[in-house]
Amino acid sequence: MKRYQGKEVSPGIAEGRILVLCSRVSASVGEKAGDVCADAECEWKRFLQARQRALSELSSLCSHSESCLGCEAADIFRAHRIILSDEAFADAVETAVRKEGLPAECAVRRAERIFLSMLSGCEEETFHARTADVKDVCARLVCILTGMTDDRLPAFREPVILCADDLSPSEAMQIDKKWVLAIVTRQGSLVSHTAILARMMGIPALTGVDFDGAIDGHTGAVDGDCLLVDPDGPYLENLRLKKKHADTERDMLKELLHLPAVTGDGRRIGLLANVGVLSDIEDALKNGAEGIGLFRSEFLFLGRESCPDEEEQFAVYSAAARMLGEKKLVIRTLDLGADKLASWMPADREENPAMGMRAIRLCLTKPELFRTQLRAILRAAVSGNVALMYPMITSLQEVRRLRAFTAEVKAELRAEGALFAEQLEEGIMIETPAAAVTADFLAPEADFFSIGTNDLTQYTLAADRQNKALSEFYDEKHEAVFRLMRYTVDAAHKAGIKVTVCGELAADTELTERLLALGVDELSVSPAFLLPVKKKVREL
Ligand code: PEP
Ligand code: MG
Numbered sequence: 001m002k003r004y005q006g007k008e009v010s011p012g013i014a015e016g017r018i019l020v021l022c023s024r025v026s027a028s029v030g031e032k033a034g035d036v037c038a039d040a041e042c043e044w045k046r047f048l049q050a051r052q053r054a055l056s057e058l059s060s061l062c063s064h065s066e067s068c069l070g071c072e073a074a075d076i077f078r079a080h081r082i083i084l085s086d087e088a089f090a091d092a093v094e095t096a097v098r099k100e101g102l103p104a105e106c107a108v109r110r111a112e113r114i115f116l117s118m119l120s121g122c123e124e125e126t127f128h129a130r131t132a133d134v135k136d137v138c139a140r141l142v143c144i145l146t147g148m149t150d151d152r153l154p155a156f157r158e159p160v161i162l163c164a165d166d167l168s169p170s171e172a173m174q175i176d177k178k179w180v181l182a183i184v185t186r187q188g189s190l191v192s193h194t195a196i197l198a199r200m201m202g203i204p205a206l207t208g209v210d211f212d213g214a215i216d217g218h219t220g221a222v223d224g225d226c227l228l229v230d231p232d233g234p235y236l237e238n239l240r241l242k243k244k245h246a247d248t249e250r251d252m253l254k255e256l257l258h259l260p261a262v263t264g265d266g267r268r269i270g271l272l273a274n275v276g277v278l279s280d281i282e283d284a285l286k287n288g289a290e291g292i293g294l295f296r297s298e299f300l301f302l303g304r305e306s307c308p309d310e311e312e313q314f315a316v317y318s319a320a321a322r323m324l325g326e327k328k329l330v331i332r333t334l335d336l337g338a339d340k341l342a343s344w345m346p347a348d349r350e351e352n353p354a355m356g357m358r359a360i361r362l363c364l365t366k367p368e369l370f371r372t373q374l375r376a377i378l379r380a381a382v383s384g385n386v387a388l389m390y391p392m393i394t395s396l397q398e399v400r401r402l403r404a405f406t407a408e409v410k411a412e413l414r415a416e417g418a419l420f421a422e423q424l425e426e427g428i429m430i431e432t433p434a435a436a437v438t439a440d441f442l443a444p445e446a447d448f449f450s451i452g453t454n455d456l457t458q459y460t461l462a463a464d465r466q467n468k469a470l471s472e473f474y475d476e477k478h479e480a481v482f483r484l485m486r487y488t489v490d491a492a493h494k495a496g497i498k499v500t501v502c503g504e505l506a507a508d509t510e511l512t513e514r515l516l517a518l519g520v521d522e523l524s525v526s527p528a529f530l531l532p533v534k535k536k537v538r539e540l
Helices: 040-069 071-085 087-098 104-119 124-146 169-173 193-201 233-256 278-286 297-301 310-324 359-365 367-383 396-416 433-437 439-445 453-461 479-494 512-518 527-539
Strands: 002-005 007-010 013-020 160-164 180-185 205-207 219-223 226-229 270-275 291-296 328-332 385-390 426-430 448-451 498-501 522-525
Touching (some): 007 193, 013 180, 040 071, 040 124, 071 087, 193 205, 193 270, 193 527, 270 278, 270 527, 278 527, 291 297, 291 310, 297 310, 297 328, 310 328, 367 396, 385 396, 396 426, 396 439, 433 453, 439 448, 439 479, 448 479, 453 479, 479 498, 479 512, 512 527, 522 527
Parallel strands (some): 013 160, 160 180, 270 291, 270 522, 291 328, 385 426, 426 448
Antiparallel strands (some): 002 226, 007 205, 013 219
């Protein structure tokens, strides 16, 4: 039996076979020259066919990105087509195939190196931009030539404990909890979006585990903050008992299901859920959620090849609204960017993505993308009690621009005679220090506030929420974060609006008392934490 220590980011106990995911497509494929190829003509033809396929993939990406994201996005793929059609690039591949006898994929890598070294003479910014394009084009060709894809998730045949170096939110989105008993990664942190997704799905997860790749196929167990490989009989027996005990405790909590979240002195606290997909709403309702305080709409855009169109979004938002009936559904507008990158969305590599083109910045820069989402939400809002929420606010100007944009979209729907909700609340997330310290300006122009402590902590303490090496510095309980929250709540109440806390901190029952003392009106947590938090509120 071998024990690996990690950090528990989603609680739970699991037992099953270990599956280690390989690393992402292979920057290394095609790197080694390997055997000299027998038939240069055949390799050259393979390259020409692959190039043809890549060109047609890029054409569809161009038209798709143009309709979803506008011309600028499509230009990126146009540039990729130009690189692919470049005579000098093809010549470099041909020389490597015919003169050096390299197989097509190795010849592509050889041409890539030649192009990259030519670019190294450019000024820095151009170099970075073009380098990424050349690498992207070559990776596309190598994938076509080798039949590989970037999709690492296998077709599961049995439930597994999934181990990986890291898992992107797009990959986590594709996970079916029927097949994944637990997630174990080397990278990641408590507030990384993959960890948040695991909590929302109720899948136990550990990060920071330095496992050995050879554990693939072995029996494993996840127990609190450790991964056990080949656990022995007595250990497993104990673990099963522990699981039974945890299940019983959970069943006892069910007795609270229909009781309100009210403190001993009669203060009523709203208890809402954070969700990402429709099935999470079922979990939330089963656990007594009074509504959805945070619907992370961006998860509908991840883990897929193309951007969902208005009708697809409309179908999901209206299904969510109908599932909730009278209960509130707060739909957060797209918070893509940083670690949440959609594969269909061409993104420039950013040095500092958490401080980059994210959330409303992306929406305001890609108005077509935003307009489509708003149209779908406004139309779906007639089916329930829907509110809009804008993420990553830093100024009053942004709030005004966003509200004006939404008003424009309403006018457009009105002119078309479409059925949509004229009246719906528009709230904002307080997750930057700028928003918190200007909360008194923002409050009169927002219908509600929702404090996102995950980002508020990262931006206040200048500690990347994704970086596991910083976990001791990423302190959500830091006095600075609490002072910002206090200021936010006071400003909101002066303006007569409510405050929800929807960051992960809201689920920490050791902090419930402190949050209520600040005057917070509502807590929004992952479905699995609803009943433990309710129990805590009722004990206070
Ligand atoms: C937050 O930042 O606290 C939040 C709820 O938003 P997200 O975790 O999705 O960034
Ligand atoms: Mg956030």
